[in-house]
Amino acid sequence: MxxxxxxxxxxxxxxxxxxxxxxxxxxxxxxxxxxxxxxxxxxxxxxxxxxxxxxxxxxxxxxxxxxxxxxxxxxxxxxxxxxxxxxxxxxxxxxxxxxxxxxxxxxxxxxxxxxxxxxxxxxxxxxxxxxxxxxxxxxxxxxxxxxxxxxxxxxxxxxxxxxxxxxxxxxxxxxxxLTVPPAVTAATGVDVLAHCVEAFTSKRAHPLIDGFAREGIRLVGAHLKRCVAHGADAEARAAMLLASYYGGICLGPVNTAAGHALAYPLGTRHGIPHGAANALIFPHVLAFNAPAVPARTAEVLALMGLAPSTDPDEVFVLARDFCAGLGLDMTLAAAGVPRGDLAVMAAEAVAIRRLLDNNPREMTEADILAVYETAYEAVAA
CATH class of the missing domain: 3.40.50.1970 (Rossmann fold)
Structure with missing residues (x-):
């Protein structure tokens, strides 16, 4: 990398x-x-x-x-x-x-x-x-x-x-x-985070893009919660808009990976807004990838203002609590996804090779189904 x-x-x-x-x-x-x-x-x-x-x-x-x-x-x-x-x-x-x-x-x-x-x-x-x-x-x-x-x-x-x-x-x-509601602010803000993190931990990660990804992650960690709590916070809103632009730059030559691949069926099949779908999936994929990119996973958490860790269980809890702390629902059940659709969604997600092939750790259909199963009723923070 x-x-x-x-x-x-x-x-x-x-x-x-x-x-x-x-x-x-x-x-x-x-x-x-x-x-x-x-x-x-x-x-x-x-x-x-x-x-x-x-x-x-x-x-x-x-x-x-x-x-x-x-x-x-x-x-x-x-x-x-x-x-x-x-x-x-x-x-x-x-x-x-x-x-x-x-x-x-x-x-x-x-x-x-x-x-x-x-x-x-x-x-x-x-x-x-x-x-x-x-x-x-x-x-x-x-x-x-x-x-x-x-x-x-x-x-x-x-x-x-x-x-x-x-x-x-x-x-x-x-x-x-300034008028974006708190729930939308939170969900779209985690989408920004996912863009930067997935590019930073991707098999295609590149030094030219790493700087944008790092600063985007840092800006989200420092300012997203402020935007959710105080929508009229002009400084925090400006910082998040800059982070979003940096995330867009990351998408160009590097793109996203498994996180977005797993999030897409939630939107296309069940109408879950893109940001909310990414927030649901983000902690699971970050933890899944931790063994393949331990140093970068720890750096991601540190940039978010969290305790750095490479242990998948700790990574999951830290990332989940960050998202839940923004007021986001963190289970597929709460989002209204029928449990009987999980296998179908896993089959759809594993076919999105343009993204999954970027992931630092191979993710099989069984792995994806396991993520969905965990996300279905994961204990909220």
């Missing part, structure tokens, strides 16, 4: 504005770039505060997104875009809105379908400028070149990776996150 000569590539948005009030810089960017056909992709809540963006009259808002995007959501957004023919697509919201905006920006001309571009480097071109404005500290989608959409027929996520989906401008204004 310290091979400095190993090749790696890193790309970030063309422009990045970070800090309180920076959303005001969007209007001048739009004017300077000469955009006139503007499409904003948002969830219903953020569609209702589109006035904060300072966009010109005639801007079209597609604000029907209600959860993590699926193929029907994509089709609806593409229909709007095909009529408008946008020269600028703005993702305004959480990772779902930003992922959908990326896909709309590359697919709206109809030259390719979503099936054509699933996988790495299959997007032919990007006809629209992309701006990403996160309103939660979670996915870090504004930093990356990946987008996910669920296929309802298979209940699996379709992953697209392309530099054509990289934002031309990302605006990280913590003021936009």
């Amino acid at each position: 310290s091979d400095y000569a190993r090749p790696i590539g890193l790309c970030q948005p063309r422009f990045l504005d970070y800090g309180s009030g920076t959303v005001a810089r969007l209007g001048p960017f739009v004017a300077r770039e000469g955009h006139s056909r503007i499409l904003v992709v948002a969830d219903a809540y953020n569609a209702g505060r589109i006035g904060l963006l300072g966009l010109p009259d005639g801007t079209v808002v597609h604000g029907t997104l209600a959860g993590e995007p699926d193929l029907e959501d994509l089709a609806a957004a593409l229909a709007v875009a095909a009529e408008l023919r946008p020269d600028l697509v703005i993702g305004f919201g959480g990772g779902s809105a930003m992922d959908l905006a990326k896909l709309v920006a590359v697919l709206w001309p109809g030259e390719q379908t979503i099936r054509d571009i699933v996988g790495p480097d299959r997007v032919a071109r990007r006809p629209s400028t992309i701006v990403q404005i996160p309103t939660t500290a979670g996915t870090g989608s504004e930093a990356g070149i990946r987008a996910l959409v669920t296929d309802p027929a298979t209940q699996a996520k379709l992953a697209v990776e392309s530099r054509h989906m990289l934002a031309d401008l990302a605006i990280l204004d913590p003021d936009l996150t």
Whole structure:
């Protein structure tokens, strides 16, 4: 994990504005770039505060997104875009809105379908400028070149990776996150943590990315609990938004591993929000991987502000208590997952090789089922 000569590539948005009030810089960017056909992709809540963006009259808002995007959501957004023919697509919201905006920006001309571009480097071109404005500290989608959409027929996520989906401008204004409710703040914050930790402990971990991962973990450990307890804490909100961006950088050349692979069926099959699903799984996978990456596991705990340990049982308790201390439910039973679905979910998770192959320790279908069984009714903190 310290091979400095190993090749790696890193790309970030063309422009990045970070800090309180920076959303005001969007209007001048739009004017300077000469955009006139503007499409904003948002969830219903953020569609209702589109006035904060300072966009010109005639801007079209597609604000029907209600959860993590699926193929029907994509089709609806593409229909709007095909009529408008946008020269600028703005993702305004959480990772779902930003992922959908990326896909709309590359697919709206109809030259390719979503099936054509699933996988790495299959997007032919990007006809629209992309701006990403996160309103939660979670996915870090504004930093990356990946987008996910669920296929309802298979209940699996379709992953697209392309530099054509990289934002031309990302605006990280913590003021936009001040109203996020405590439960959502906690869940999305653990998603940030999972991005950084899974990249840091991955078989693909790299010194170029380790610095972002370490600082992201430290920022979450120091500031997430403050955000949950005091949503108007501007400093803590800004720190978490920066940590989220760092997590997004980690996703680019390294990506996540078993934690996300095990979390995905919870969302696609049972509608558990992505952050909450990751929080449920996070302590289990961190503990499972501890024997394979003991030094890095201990460092993760230390960066989180916890006692460093390499003992799997202790690692699990420390990580679980951290998540439970944020007010998160830490059992699958409490999340409403039927026990009879655990084996099916294990079969689905073990098939997500693009993530499981990154894990530092081999995880079989039986291992995954054992995690689900433990998580089903694990004793809460």
